[in-house]
Amino acid sequence: MEKIKLFDTHTHYDDRAYKGGADAVIEKALADNVAGFMAIGCTLDRSRKAVKIAESRETAYAAVGIHPNDVGGLPPDYLERLEETAKSEKVKAIGEIGLDYHYKGYDRENQIKAFKEQLRLAERLGLPVIIHSREAAEDTMEILREFKPRAVTHCYSGSAETAGELVKMGILISFTGALTFKNARRAVEACAAVPLEKLMIETDCPYMAPEPFRGELCASGMAWFTAAKIAEIKGLSTKETVKVCNENAKRFFGIDF
Ligand SMILES: [Zn+2]
Ligand SMILES: [Zn+2]
Numbered sequence: 001m002e003k004i005k006l007f008d009t010h011t012h013y014d015d016r017a018y019k020g021g022a023d024a025v026i027e028k029a030l031a032d033n034v035a036g037f038m039a040i041g042c043t044l045d046r047s048r049k050a051v052k053i054a055e056s057r058e059t060a061y062a063a064v065g066i067h068p069n070d071v072g073g074l075p076p077d078y079l080e081r082l083e084e085t086a087k088s089e090k091v092k093a094i095g096e097i098g099l100d101y102h103y104k105g106y107d108r109e110n111q112i113k114a115f116k117e118q119l120r121l122a123e124r125l126g127l128p129v130i131i132h133s134r135e136a137a138e139d140t141m142e143i144l145r146e147f148k149p150r151a152v153t154h155c156y157s158g159s160a161e162t163a164g165e166l167v168k169m170g171i172l173i174s175f176t177g178a179l180t181f182k183n184a185r186r187a188v189e190a191c192a193a194v195p196l197e198k199l200m201i202e203t204d205c206p207y208m209a210p211e212p213f214r215g216e217l218c219a220s221g222m223a224w225f226t227a228a229k230i231a232e233i234k235g236l237s238t239k240e241t242v243k244v245c246n247e248n249a250k251r252f253f254g255i256d257f
Contacts (some may be wrong), residue, residue, distance in 0.1 A: 004246075006242045008034060008220035009253075013053050025059070040095055044067055044082065063130050067096055068111045069112055083121060095129055095130025098136070100135070100136060118237050167193075179230070182228045201227050
């Protein structure tokens with residue numbers, strides 16, 4: 001029988017949590033049940049690292065962007081530098097970008113400014129965007145209605161109602177292992193409200209390991225447990241779910257694996 005491998009649409013393998021580097025973790029995942037992955041940027045430096053990780057693997061791709069929690073103290077020419085990094089053939093999206101009002105003392109104005117500037121950059125480069133939105137649904141939705149980007153909202157934690165609105169705007173929704181947590185009723189409801197053709201699967205590793213690995217160092221293979229949860233919600237087999245979500249990722253990022 002044909003063996004299906006899963007494509008992980010959101011990873012941070014440059015993270016320091018991978019003591020001594022993530023190379024062994026990545027190679028093991030690719031040799032096992034993982035087709036490939038997107039390496040996602042958070043800062044200028046980490047965007048370059050994401051590209052480097054992608055460039056050394058055939059089925060890995062990258063996104064470059066400044067995370068809302070990292071917009072403080074950006075150099076004035078950060079957009080030019082991002083654009084320079086985006087010149088690699090491996091770069092298939094701008095991200096992760098967006099708004100995060102979770103941590104005390106967040107700079108709303110500055111986050112909105114950087115979000116909009118990067119949406120414009122994505123538009124100009126013809127790239128889709130990966131959106132990080134945490135406790136900022138209202139502002140995020142307003143900006144999305146204004147810019148109408150080709151986008152995915154990653155690690156989705158919003159309501160089913162907002163998910164429905166995003167889908168109407170043609171925006172994809174991506175779930176992490178948080179979907180499998182015991183208190184994930186809201187995420188489960190949101191997942192149920194989104195058609196399978198609009199879903200993607202991610203780990204957001206090293207964080208968000210699904211049950212039964214919650215709290216452990218996460219790696220792409222664990223996304224199979226998130227896929228199984230989506231399959232359960234949709235009443236499908238896990239393989240069928242992964243197949244469709246893989247196709248969604250191929251279409252959205254314009255990649256092959
Ligand atoms: Zn994020
Ligand atoms: Zn992330």
